[in-house]
Amino acid sequence: MIQNQILQNPIPEALRPELEARIEVDTYSRPVIVLYWSTSLFWLTFATLAGLISSIKLHSPGFLGGMEWITFGRIRPVHWDTAIYGFGGLAASGTLLWLQARLCQIRLPFRELLLVGCVIYNLGIAVGVVGILMGQSTGVETLEFPLYAIPFLVIPYVFIVIANFNMYWRKATKHTYVSQWYLMAVTVWFPILILSAEACTNFGAVDGVAQAIANWWYGHNVVGLFATPTGIAAAYYLIPKVIGKPIHSYHLSLLGFWSNAIFYNWAGTHHLTGGPLPAWTITLGVVGSLMMFIPVITIGINHHMTMLGSFHYLKTSPTLRFAVMGSMCYTLSSFQGSLEALRSHQEVTHFTHYTIGHVHFGMYGFFAPLMFAMMYYAMPRLTNQEWSSARLIRIHFWCTLVGMLLYVLAMCFAGIRQGLMMNDPSIPFLNIVKFTVPFLMLRTLAGLILLTGTIAFLINFSRMLTRHTFTYSTPTLFTSNRRWEDILEKEKELTSKQILDGGQGA
Amino acid sequence: MSEATPTGGAPNEVTPPNPDAIFALHSAAMREASEPRDGIKPTPVSYLIMCFFWVLFGGWYMGYYSGEFRANGLNERAVGGPLAAAPPQNPMVLGKEIFGPCMQCHQETGLGVPGSYPPLVGSEYVLGDKRRLVAILLNGITGDLVVKGKTYNSQMPSWKLREDEEIAAVLTYIRASWGNSADSVPTNLVTTIRKELGDKGGWDAKSLAEFAESKPAAVTPVEAQATK
Amino acid sequence: MNRTLLLILGIFLTIASSVTGLVIIPNWQFQELKPVVKNEGQQFPAPYEGEAAQGRRVYIDQGCIYCHTQQVRMKGYGADIRRGWGTRRSVPRDYIYDRPHQLGTMRTGPDLANIGGRQPSSEWHALHLYNPQITSPGSVMPRFDYLFTEVTEPSQLTNLAVKVPVGSGRVTHIIPTERGQSLISYLTRLNQSYPFPEANQ
Numbered sequence: 001m002i003q004n005q006i007l008q009n010p011i012p013e014a015l016r017p018e019l020e021a022r023i024e025v026d027t028y029s030r031p032v033i034v035l036y037w038s039t040s041l042f043w044l045t046f047a048t049l050a051g052l053i054s055s056i057k058l059h060s061p062g063f064l065g066g067m068e069w070i071t072f073g074r075i076r077p078v079h080w081d082t083a084i085y086g087f088g089g090l091a092a093s094g095t096l097l098w099l100q101a102r103l104c105q106i107r108l109p110f111r112e113l114l115l116v117g118c119v120i121y122n123l124g125i126a127v128g129v130v131g132i133l134m135g136q137s138t139g140v141e142t143l144e145f146p147l148y149a150i151p152f153l154v155i156p157y158v159f160i161v162i163a164n165f166n167m168y169w170r171k172a173t174k175h176t177y178v179s180q181w182y183l184m185a186v187t188v189w190f191p192i193l194i195l196s197a198e199a200c201t202n203f204g205a206v207d208g209v210a211q212a213i214a215n216w217w218y219g220h221n222v223v224g225l226f227a228t229p230t231g232i233a234a235a236y237y238l239i240p241k242v243i244g245k246p247i248h249s250y251h252l253s254l255l256g257f258w259s260n261a262i263f264y265n266w267a268g269t270h271h272l273t274g275g276p277l278p279a280w281t282i283t284l285g286v287v288g289s290l291m292m293f294i295p296v297i298t299i300g301i302n303h304h305m306t307m308l309g310s311f312h313y314l315k316t317s318p319t320l321r322f323a324v325m326g327s328m329c330y331t332l333s334s335f336q337g338s339l340e341a342l343r344s345h346q347e348v349t350h351f352t353h354y355t356i357g358h359v360h361f362g363m364y365g366f367f368a369p370l371m372f373a374m375m376y377y378a379m380p381r382l383t384n385q386e387w388s389s390a391r392l393i394r395i396h397f398w399c400t401l402v403g404m405l406l407y408v409l410a411m412c413f414a415g416i417r418q419g420l421m422m423n424d425p426s427i428p429f430l431n432i433v434k435f436t437v438p439f440l441m442l443r444t445l446a447g448l449i450l451l452t453g454t455i456a457f458l459i460n461f462s463r464m465l466t467r468h469t470f471t472y473s474t475p476t477l478f479t480s481n482r483r484w485e486d487i488l489e490k491e492k493e494l495t496s497k498q499i500l501d502g503g504q505g506a
Numbered sequence: 507m508s509e510a511t512p513t514g515g516a517p518n519e520v521t522p523p524n525p526d527a528i529f530a531l532h533s534a535a536m537r538e539a540s541e542p543r544d545g546i547k548p549t550p551v552s553y554l555i556m557c558f559f560w561v562l563f564g565g566w567y568m569g570y571y572s573g574e575f576r577a578n579g580l581n582e583r584a585v586g587g588p589l590a591a592a593p594p595q596n597p598m599v600l601g602k603e604i605f606g607p608c609m610q611c612h613q614e615t616g617l618g619v620p621g622s623y624p625p626l627v628g629s630e631y632v633l634g635d636k637r638r639l640v641a642i643l644l645n646g647i648t649g650d651l652v653v654k655g656k657t658y659n660s661q662m663p664s665w666k667l668r669e670d671e672e673i674a675a676v677l678t679y680i681r682a683s684w685g686n687s688a689d690s691v692p693t694n695l696v697t698t699i700r701k702e703l704g705d706k707g708g709w710d711a712k713s714l715a716e717f718a719e720s721k722p723a724a725v726t727p728v729e730a731q732a733t734k
Numbered sequence: 735m736n737r738t739l740l741l742i743l744g745i746f747l748t749i750a751s752s753v754t755g756l757v758i759i760p761n762w763q764f765q766e767l768k769p770v771v772k773n774e775g776q777q778f779p780a781p782y783e784g785e786a787a788q789g790r791r792v793y794i795d796q797g798c799i800y801c802h803t804q805q806v807r808m809k810g811y812g813a814d815i816r817r818g819w820g821t822r823r824s825v826p827r828d829y830i831y832d833r834p835h836q837l838g839t840m841r842t843g844p845d846l847a848n849i850g851g852r853q854p855s856s857e858w859h860a861l862h863l864y865n866p867q868i869t870s871p872g873s874v875m876p877r878f879d880y881l882f883t884e885v886t887e888p889s890q891l892t893n894l895a896v897k898v899p900v901g902s903g904r905v906t907h908i909i910p911t912e913r914g915q916s917l918i919s920y921l922t923r924l925n926q927s928y929p930f931p932e933a934n935q
Contacts, residue, residue: 073797
């Protein structure tokens with residue numbers, strides 16, 4: 001429909017430069033972004049499977065037993081590391097490059113370097129995974145990858161940092177949009193984070209408790225200063241973009257950004273509450289977490305007030321639905337996290353499944369949906385094709401939402417009960433273990449639901465990469481009845497000759 | 507948006523000679539709104555004031571729970587002075603709590619595990635000589651041990667690091683639970699025996715029996731004093 | 735351009751401050767922590783050596799940390815001490831030789847900071863690691879049976895062999911492999927019993 005309109009009505013002269021620039025930027029960055037995102041989805045599937053295996057092992061310890069390389073204590077870190085570095089790192093980097101190129105309105109520089117970097121990075125993760133499975137984990141949580149895998153991760157990231165700075169420096173626009181601040185911040189923070197954490201743990205600069213503090217300073221910040229800012233940047237971009245309204249308030253953006261930058265990186269030590277740490281380090285973590293109310297509420301107001309009055313778009317737009325789910329879960333999971341840091345709360349929930357529930361609320365409720373939203377939005381622009389099936393998107397969305405909620409609720413409830421029971425010394429430990437088992441089974445169910453969603457997304461995504469035969473002229477929306485079967489139908493009609501011609505003619 | 511109708515890729519349908527064909531191809535990029543902008547809604551001053559007070563609160567909290575910023579200041583609440591001494595507890599309540607870890611071997615029912623862990627119910631060691639019982643708890647015991655006619659051979663850990671009050675309480679508890687009914691074990695008996703044993707290592711059945719027979723006179727008055 | 739520099743400088747300063755506050759300062763503070771050395775040359779805590787050090791490596795590569803902590807919380811905060819997981823809270827000095835640290839954040843299983851004092855029997859550990867269901871029916875701890883050789887013939891017995899209760903098929907005894915043995919000696923050595931004065935807070 002739009003296509004026809006465009007063909008019939010000439011483009012207004014005033015709009016031309018913007019449109020031409022947009023198309024040029026997208027066309028140019030296509031190979032890089034598509035590679036980053038498609039490999040990130042590979043790791044997402046991998047991580048989900050690894051998570052599922054660990055989940056099953058936790059309630060049925062005999063599952064896949066007897067194999068040392070896949071014992072719980074190895075597959076569990078593989079799950080988290082591939083989720084955060086594999087899926088998280090690649091999806092966030094793809095998002096970063098695409099958003100920055102678009103917002104700066106210039107072509108992605110160093111394309112070849114970035115492509116090679118992506119390959120190296122993937123190799124690094126594979127090497128790290130094999131290392132852990134072979135028993136060479138460093139034993140430091142979230143930094144399990146053996147030392148020899150680290151250069152594979154850091155060097156490609158340096159390419160991304162260079163590309164990002166380069167674009168920002170040469171940007172064609174006068175104005176800097178709030179998303180860009182976050183993207184700049186990520187590329188400054190992450191290299192410093194990982195290098196200092198590796199220095200403290202793997203190079204052995206410090207021992208014992210000081211190392212534990214450095215470990216959790218990193219462990220929290222890799223989520224807080226890497227995944228979160230990218231997620232927020234995506235939400236800041238997508239929400240106003242899809243509904244076509246400006247973001248609520250520039251001043252709130254400023255307040256949100258700087259308070260986030262100042263407070264978030266102090267919060268890590270709340271992972272060690274009650275441990276053998278000097279009280280001041282833990283208190284610092286608690287204060288950092290409590291202060292997070294300021295950026296979270298500020299950013300929340302900014303996102304939700306922008307949405308206000310436009311909620312009806314949620315009925316149709318897949319991008320918006322994922323984006324709004326992400327930004328709502330950001331608010332909620334951050335509230336949960338701030339309260340969770342309090343000592344009185346930690347007395348019960350620390351060391352229990354509650355923490356695991358919270359992590360997944362943040363990662364699968366906030367970060368992942370925003371990355372999905374980003375892909376739903378950008379992929380049609382990058383590949384000049386529409387999503388092949390609305391139904392698959394619907395499955396993906398509902399599986400993500402329901403699976404995530406089930407997961408979080410089951411784990412948080414079980415965690416609170418588990419913590420209360422653990423604090424009552426007259427309850428034998430094994431009774432607590434047995435109490436959690438049904439909830440662990442629920443978690444496996446939730447994991448299966450999430451996996452279903454991921455597979456639906458994978459199918460839709462890979463159709464886009466493999467089908468260059470024809471395009472739709474209208475976007476795939478939830479209200480459309482575009483189905484997977486249409487495509488198969490269509491395919492039958494076309495002879496291979498036509499497919500070829502069509503592909504070239506398009 | 508209207509219903510989607512796939513316009514296929516058949517050559518005759520696409521690309522009439524139009525200079526804007528490039529735009530048509532990028533229909534997705536064409537239909538979007540311009541890049542997002544910032545709105546300029548003002549921030550309520552009251553909100554900023556609230557944020558300010560919240561930060562102030564954070565500063566106060568930091569100072570109050572700082573443990574004086576020492577490397578060894580582990581207790582954030584000890585700043586204002588030492589913790590108040592805990593009030594004395596009912597030995598049966600305290601004892602049940604202390605019994606928690608014993609359950610791992612002697613079970614919640616006190617019946618033990620046949621062949622591995624001896625029962626506490628009806629055991630001559632539990633119900634008999636209190637002095638011997640305290641000695642078992644303080645130093646632990648290994649090797650063959652006959653309890654209620656059955657021989658056990660495993661390791662009972664030492665509980666030396668527990669407070670005297672706690673050891674007395676758990677013994678009082680096991681002597682009066684699951685149908686056992688013997689009198690309580692006083693705290694000062696534990697204190698005395700602990701002194702008597704000094705640095706002595708774990709028992710075996712033989713050395714324990716020797717110890718039990720060598721009843722020093724000094725202990726009796728303590729026991730008498732406690733039971734009156 | 736000026737604004738760009740300001741942005742990057744600000745971003746850099748935020749992270750630099752927390753590196754200083756949470757990485758550099760604590761490390762500097764902890765330099766003053768020294769082990770206690772008794773007259774007889776005994777040291778608390780003592781560095782891990784030989785078998786125990788090797789066992790610690792096995793503990794790490796098997797990922798015990800994902801289910802077990804090694805830290806006892808103070809009296810009145812949680813029930814760690816009342817559960818018998820320790821007799822005093824853990825203090826930074828307990829860990830000065832821990833590299834990498836294994837404090838842990840998850841208690842699917844009990845705390846292990848004092849497991850050596852609580853469960854001194856190597857046979858128990860062997861049986862438990864070989865198959866937790868033998869000693870703790872209903873446990874969700876995985877089997878680490880690959881750390882043991884199973885014995886079915888009396889001729890294979892050595893003095894390290896541990897008798898397995900009936901119901902394990904043809905297996906009558908298990909013998910810990912070198913790694914299994916070192917893990918067990920690491921576990922039985924885990925003990926935070928020395929009463930550091932700072933633990934009385």
